[in-house]
Amino acid sequence: MIKGRVWKVERDGKLIDDIDTDMIYHNKYLHIVDRKEMAKYAFSNLEGWKDFPEKARKGDVLIVGENFGCGSSRQHAVDCFISLGIAAIIGKSFGAIYKRNAINSGLAILECKDIDKADIKTGDEIEINIETGEIFKNGVVVAKAKPMSKIQLEIYKAGNLFEYAKKMK
């Protein structure tokens, strides 16, 4: 189970759709190789969210809209959240490359079409069962995400793709 405080990535009370990788992590910081340094640039090009790195706490969970992470293949757009300590991202849908990058880096990522309809607001504490996809608030299921596939879970449990590779024959 993943337990954490929620940030709904909203504008005007609605989840923002189509947040691209340049909004998450601008291309002017792409030369940075040290993951720790990436944390301070998370959402650094997303209007209204530029101070997110100062407000986020280790273990927080992001709830995002449609097509989150569309755009480029940059791993930075995932690593900046890992480096901030974000425990999971629940979204209506994700850019395909973004979803891969997250799974490979051991960041829990779950698709849930109806997450905007669930009774969850920013600041709530939720629990996520990544094997069943169930999302709990106060011990009650408030939403159900698509469970991660077998291989995705194996990579997540190994820690990341590199650790997984070490166990491969």
Place this chain on the structure above:
Amino acid sequence: MSTIIEKIFSMHSKDRVEVGETIWLDIDVRTARDFGGAQVVKNLLENYDGNYVENANKTFFTFDTSAPAKTIGYAQNQQICRKFARQQGIRVFDVDAGIGTHVLMEEGIIHAGVTAVGTDSHYNIVGAIGAFGQGMGDVDIAFVFKTGKTWFEVPPTIKVHFNGMPSAAWTAKDLALFTIKKLGRKALGKAIEFYGEIIDALSVDARITLASMVTEMGGIIGFIPPDDATIKWMEMATGKKVEPVYADKDASYDEEIDIDVSNLKPMIALPGSPSNVRAVEELPYTPIDTVFIGSCTNGRLEDMHMVAKIVKGKKIKDGVTMKVVPTTRRVWKSMLEDGTMKILADAGAIISNPGCGGCAAGQIGMTGEGEIQISTANRNFKGKQGLGETYLASPATAAASAIAGYITEVEND
């Protein structure tokens, strides 16, 4: 019974290939570029103790993002890759070569039926010649360098059939923008196969334009089944017989979509999103400051010829600058030899060495606040090319606008 992606995957996997299943996929061509490449190297060195590369002959570096390096950061990253490549015996297509995917197709390293991956979100461009390509992050690519394979969820395929032929002048870019507008989110996470009379009319360069923008359609890859001319092009490049993979007649598709192109006109994407597409004629009077011709979408010889035809004997409007970046050294050299470069220079254009150009920060300049740019690239997300506003259009529309000083389509003679 199988679609193109299912057939290519079956040829490259021991697992049962079925839509929705996650399989292990063997990768024929494994690449990293200067963007992401240094992280790939760092990932390998940090996580493993030797045996970093499963097969050096199938592994390449291609430097195209900042070519030559415009910042010390990029210069350092390129040097990290070069050093690693020398130690491992990996071939480097350096900052003088051009855009990686284009170079690898020209060299015959990527051709129909091949699986290829790299740190470039437009890697699926190789669907233009019937190959499978996928852009991936540096963690994925490091894993592929080391193991020669990757995990992949077999995507459903949609079949897009274009009906009719346009009566107005059109280019592959107009078709690509029009398709983005028509598909909306329908291609998200799916493979596409393109068919129709208009597809049969596309040259290899034009196929590259359409396939490159499947990323902006949200698709995994868009396959254009190779015609005789494309097969010949690949056979010239590889020096071998090439037998493309085609879908079975009774292949099962997730959806079949008909798009009528008989009214296709010059199209343009408004600043902020490649999917905010209008007909050029619908735009109000929009003066421009800058024109960018190039990118993996529209930087091929045919694109340059399109521009040359329009600017020949004319001058770019006072106060407007035109930046031209060919995709590869081969395109650059052809432009030099066939006189295209002189026509563009006489009109007043800047012509750069090959590379990604306007899409990557800084290779040929950025835009300032309030600057209006018309670009032949594939993306115009806010902030990507500076603080200015970027419109996306065909080389023909961009060239006509450069002469006029405002956004306009080509005047018909």
